[in-house]
Amino acid sequence: MIHSRKTRRLAALAAVVTGALLTAACASDTPEGNAAEGRDLTIVLASEPVSLDPCDTQDAANAQVLRANVLESLTRIDAETGEVVPLLAESWEPSDDNREWTFTLKEGVEFHDGEVFDATAAAASIDRVLNTDIGCGNGTTDQFPYEISMDVVDDHTLRLVSAEPDGILPLRMTYIDLASPKTPTDAKTEDPIGTGPFQVGEIVQGQSITLEPFDGYWGETPAATSVTYVYRTEPTVRASMVATGEADLAVPISAADATADDRTREYSDNRVFFLRTQTNKPPFNDPRVREAVHYAIDRETIVGALMERSGRPYDQIVAPTVNAYIDGFEGPTFDPDHASELLQEAAADGVAVDTTVELVTRPDLFPGSDEVMQAIAQNLEDVGFTIEFRSLDTDAWLQLLRKPFPAEQTPNILGISHDNISGDASFTFPKYVASTGTNSTLENPEIDSLITEAETKAGDERAELYQEASRILYEEEFTLVPIALQTKLLLLAPGVEYEPNGLTGVELRIGDISFTN
Amino acid sequence: MWTFLRRRLVTSAISLVGVVIVVFFLARLTGSPASLYLPESATQEQIDEFNRINGLDQPLLVQFWDFLVGAVRLDFGNSIWQRRPALEVTLEALPPTLALAGIALALSLIVAVLLGSIAAVYRFRSPDRVISVVTLTISSIPDFWFALVGILIFAVQLHLLPTSGYATPAAWVLPVATVMLAPVGVLTQVVRGAMIDALGAGFVQNARARGFSKARLVMRHALRNAALPIVSVAGDRAAGMVNGSIIVGSVFAFPGVGVLIMGAVLNRDFSVIQACVFVVGIGVIVVNILVDALYAVIDPRVRVSAGKGK
Numbered sequence: 001m002i003h004s005r006k007t008r009r010l011a012a013l014a015a016v017v018t019g020a021l022l023t024a025a026c027a028s029d030t031p032e033g034n035a036a037e038g039r040d041l042t043i044v045l046a047s048e049p050v051s052l053d054p055c056d057t058q059d060a061a062n063a064q065v066l067r068a069n070v071l072e073s074l075t076r077i078d079a080e081t082g083e084v085v086p087l088l089a090e091s092w093e094p095s096d097d098n099r100e101w102t103f104t105l106k107e108g109v110e111f112h113d114g115e116v117f118d119a120t121a122a123a124a125s126i127d128r129v130l131n132t133d134i135g136c137g138n139g140t141t142d143q144f145p146y147e148i149s150m151d152v153v154d155d156h157t158l159r160l161v162s163a164e165p166d167g168i169l170p171l172r173m174t175y176i177d178l179a180s181p182k183t184p185t186d187a188k189t190e191d192p193i194g195t196g197p198f199q200v201g202e203i204v205q206g207q208s209i210t211l212e213p214f215d216g217y218w219g220e221t222p223a224a225t226s227v228t229y230v231y232r233t234e235p236t237v238r239a240s241m242v243a244t245g246e247a248d249l250a251v252p253i254s255a256a257d258a259t260a261d262d263r264t265r266e267y268s269d270n271r272v273f274f275l276r277t278q279t280n281k282p283p284f285n286d287p288r289v290r291e292a293v294h295y296a297i298d299r300e301t302i303v304g305a306l307m308e309r310s311g312r313p314y315d316q317i318v319a320p321t322v323n324a325y326i327d328g329f330e331g332p333t334f335d336p337d338h339a340s341e342l343l344q345e346a347a348a349d350g351v352a353v354d355t356t357v358e359l360v361t362r363p364d365l366f367p368g369s370d371e372v373m374q375a376i377a378q379n380l381e382d383v384g385f386t387i388e389f390r391s392l393d394t395d396a397w398l399q400l401l402r403k404p405f406p407a408e409q410t411p412n413i414l415g416i417s418h419d420n421i422s423g424d425a426s427f428t429f430p431k432y433v434a435s436t437g438t439n440s441t442l443e444n445p446e447i448d449s450l451i452t453e454a455e456t457k458a459g460d461e462r463a464e465l466y467q468e469a470s471r472i473l474y475e476e477e478f479t480l481v482p483i484a485l486q487t488k489l490l491l492l493a494p495g496v497e498y499e500p501n502g503l504t505g506v507e508l509r510i511g512d513i514s515f516t517n
Numbered sequence: 518m519w520t521f522l523r524r525r526l527v528t529s530a531i532s533l534v535g536v537v538i539v540v541f542f543l544a545r546l547t548g549s550p551a552s553l554y555l556p557e558s559a560t561q562e563q564i565d566e567f568n569r570i571n572g573l574d575q576p577l578l579v580q581f582w583d584f585l586v587g588a589v590r591l592d593f594g595n596s597i598w599q600r601r602p603a604l605e606v607t608l609e610a611l612p613p614t615l616a617l618a619g620i621a622l623a624l625s626l627i628v629a630v631l632l633g634s635i636a637a638v639y640r641f642r643s644p645d646r647v648i649s650v651v652t653l654t655i656s657s658i659p660d661f662w663f664a665l666v667g668i669l670i671f672a673v674q675l676h677l678l679p680t681s682g683y684a685t686p687a688a689w690v691l692p693v694a695t696v697m698l699a700p701v702g703v704l705t706q707v708v709r710g711a712m713i714d715a716l717g718a719g720f721v722q723n724a725r726a727r728g729f730s731k732a733r734l735v736m737r738h739a740l741r742n743a744a745l746p747i748v749s750v751a752g753d754r755a756a757g758m759v760n761g762s763i764i765v766g767s768v769f770a771f772p773g774v775g776v777l778i779m780g781a782v783l784n785r786d787f788s789v790i791q792a793c794v795f796v797v798g799i800g801v802i803v804v805n806i807l808v809d810a811l812y813a814v815i816d817p818r819v820r821v822s823a824g825k826g827k
Contacts, residue, residue, distance in 0.1 A: 050598075141560070188600075206770075206772050207682070207684070207770070207772075230682070230770070231770060232681055232770050233767045233768075233770070234665070234767060234768050236665055236668070236669075237665075237668060237680055237681050237768060237769070237770075240668050240669065240672055240673050240680045240681075241680050241681070243672075243673045244672050244673055244676065244679070244680055246679060246680055393548070394548075394552075394553075395548040395549070395552055398552060
C-alpha cells in the first residue's frame with residue numbers, strides 16, 4: 001500500500017476524534033457475513049431500479065433485477081452465441097414470407113399468483129406492452145418497427161402477424177417480459193408478477209429489494225435461496241462491500257478496485273467505442289480523408305494505456321455476437337505516415353484538409369473517455385488535421401449525433417459508445433449506417449439496399465447481407481472508425497461462482513450463480 | 518423582541534421567494550426532460566406528448582404562474598423521476614438529513630468545547646499546539662477522501678464498521694464523522710479564541726482570586742461568556758447542514774436531501790428541485806431564527822436592546 005503511513009496516521013486521527021465517542025457501543029457490531037451460509041445472496045448494484053413494471057425492462061437498472069429472475073419472455077438470447085433460444089416458447093415457425101410467426105408455448109407454467117401461463121395470457125401480456133397508453137419503456141418503435149396482431153390458435157399456440165415481413169420477430173419477443181393476466185392494463189404496477197424462479201419480496205425504497213424463491217417454478221431451481229439487491233453509487237464502496245462480506249457480488253467495479261486474483265471477472269457488454277466522421281461534409285466527403293483518420297490513430301497504445309481494463313482494440317462496430325460481425329476481419333492498423341500521405345494526396349486534389357475539425361465527446365461516454373479522446377486528438381493533429389477538442393454535455397452531444405447536419409455546422413468527428421446486445425445488426429445498421437438513419441452521415445445506395453433486403457430475411461441469409469454491408473462500410477466508406485470493444489469488471493466474494501457474459505449488464509441471471517463452499 | 522422576530526420573518530420570506538424564483542428559471546437551463554426520459558429514437562409526436570403530460574409545452578411564463586399558484590398551496594406538482602408528489606419525495610428525505618445534522622452538530626460542539634477549552638487553558642503550550650494542528654488538519658481533509666479512506670480502514674481492514682447503509686447504529690459512525698470534519702475544526706478554534714478572551718476578563722480573574730477551581734472557572738464562568746461567538750458559528754454550520762451532505766449520500770448510500778437534490782438535478786426533475794429548495798430554505802430560516810432566539814437567552818444585553826425595538 002503506497003499510502004500506508006498516511007493512512008495509519010489518519011486512522012489514529014479519526015480514532016481520536018470519533019472513536020472514543022462513537023465506536024464504543026458499536027465495535028462489537030461487526031458486519032453481517034452471509035457467504036458462510038452460502039445460499040442467501042446479496043448483490044450490490046450501481047443504481048436502484050426506477051420502475052418495477054414488467055413493461056419497463058428496457059432500462060438496464062430495472063432489467064438487471066427483474067429479467068430472467070422474476071420475469072421471463074417467450075424467447076431469450078443465448079449470451080455466448082447471440083442466438084435466439086426458447087424460454088416460455090418451446091419452438092416457433094415462420095410463414096414463407098416471414099410475416100406470420102407461430103409460437104408453441106411451454107406447458108405446465110404458472111405465474112407467481114397462481115394464474116396459468118397459456119396463449120391467452122401471453123397475448124394479453126404482449127398487448128399490454130404494445131397497445132396500451134401507460135407509457136411502457138418496452139415496445140418502442142426501435143424494438144417493434146411494424147404493427148403486430150395476435151391470434152390465439154389454441155391454449156398453447158400463439159400466432160403473431162407482422163404488418164411487414166420481419167425476419168427477427170422471435171428476437172423481438174425477448175423485449176417483452178410476460179406478466180400475469182391480473183396485471184393492471186390501465187396503470188403501471190410496482191408489483192411485477194411473472195413466471196421466473198423468484199418473486200419480489202420486501203422493497204425498501206432507496207435501500208434494497210429482496211427476491212424470494214417461487215416454489216412453483218417450472219425450470220431448474222437456482223442455488224441461491226434468496227437475493228437482496230442494494231445500491232451504491234461509488235464503485236469503491238461496491239468493491240469494499242465484497243471485501244467486508246457485506247455483499248457476494250459487486251457489479252460493476254472500477255479498474256482501480258480490481259483484485260489480482262480470479263475474484264475479479266472481466267466481461268464485454270457488447271458495447272463498441274467508435275468515431276463517426278461526416279461523410280456528407282468537406283473535408284470528409286473525400287474518402288481518403290476518412291481513411292486517413294483510421295491510419296492516424298494508435299489504437300493499440302491508447303486503448304492499452306488508457307483503457308487498460310475497460311476495453312481492447314477493435315476493428316468493427318458491432319460485438320462478435322452480432323450477425324454483422326465478420327469473422328477474422330482486420331481493419332487498418334496504425335500508420336501515421338500513410339495517413340499523412342493520404343491527406344497530402346487529397347490536398348493536392350484541392351480538398352481543404354486544413355479545415356478545422358471538431359473532435360466531439362462527452363465526459364460520461366465511458367470512465368476516462370475524455371483522456372482517451374484527447375490522445376486521439378493528438379494523434380490526428382500529428383498527421384496534419386486541425387482539431388478542436390470539445391467535451392459536451394449529453395444534450396448538446398445528442399444534437400450533433402442526430403440529423404439534421406446543417407451546412408453551416410463545423411465538420412466534426414463524434415465519439416460514440418454504442419451497445420447492441422440483441423445479436424442482430426438491425427439495432428445498429430439502420431440507425432448508424434443506412435442513409436435514412438437518424439445518426440448516419442453516410443449515403444451509399446448499395447449498403448442501403450443490402451440493409452433493406454436483410455430486414456425481410458432470417459438466419460444465415462440475413463447475417464450474410466449485413467456482413468456484406470459491413471465490408472463495404474469498412475473497406476470503401478471508412479465513415480465509422482472502430483476504436484475499442486469495451487469491457488467491464490465485476491467482483492465476486494470467496495465461494496461464489498459466476499461467469500459474466502455480454503448480457504450481464506441487463507440480465508443478471510441468479511440461476512447462473514453457484515457456490516463452491 | 519417580537520418586532521425583531523416579525524421583521525426577521527418578513528425579510529426571510531422575501532429572500533425565500535427570491536431564491537425559489539431564481540431556481541425555477543435556473544433549473545430549466547439544465548435541458549429538456551424529454552431528451553432524458555424518451556429513447557434516442559423518439560419521434561417529435563412522442564416528445565410533444567411527453568411535454569404536454571408534464572406541462573412543459575406551455576410558455577415559460579405560464580409554467581411559472583402555475584408553479585406560483587401551486588406553491589402557495591404547497592403543491593409543487595409531481596416528480597417526473599419518481600412519479601409521486603414532489604413535496605412528498607422531499608419530506609421523506611428530510612428526517613435522515615435532520616437526524617444526521619443534529620447528531621453531528623451536537624457531537625461537534627461537545628468535542629469543540631472540550632478541545633477548545635483545553636487549548637485556551639494551556640494557551641501557547643504543547644496541548645494547545647497539538648490541538649490546533651490536529652483540528653486544523655481535520656478540517657482541511659476533503660470529505661470524500663475521508664469517507665472512502667474511512668471505509669477502507671474501518672470496514673475493509675479493521676472490520677469494525679459496515680461500509681455503508683444506515684439501517685444499523687454502526688452504519689452511522691462514518692457518515693457522522695464525515696459531516697463533523699469541518700465543524701469540529703472551525704468550532705474548536707472559535708471556542709479557543711472566545712475562551713482566551715473570557716479567561717482574561719476581570720470577573721474571571723476575580724473569581725480565580727477567590728479560589729474557585731480551574732474546572733469551575735472554565736466551565737461555569739468563562740464558557741457562558743464565550744458562548745455568543747460559538748453559537749453564531751454553530752448556527753452558521755447548522756444552516757449549511759440542513760441541505761444535507763451529497764458526499765455522505767453518494768458514498769454511504771445514506772438517504773437525505775443532499776443526494777435527492779443531486780438526483781433531481783441529474784434527472785431534470787424540476788418539481789423536486791423546487792420543492793427541495795423551498796423546504797431547505799425554510800429550514801435555514803428556522804435555524805437562523807433559533808440562533809437569534811438563543812442569543813437572547815444567553816445574553817441579557819441582547820434581550821434589553823431587542824426589547825427597545827431595535
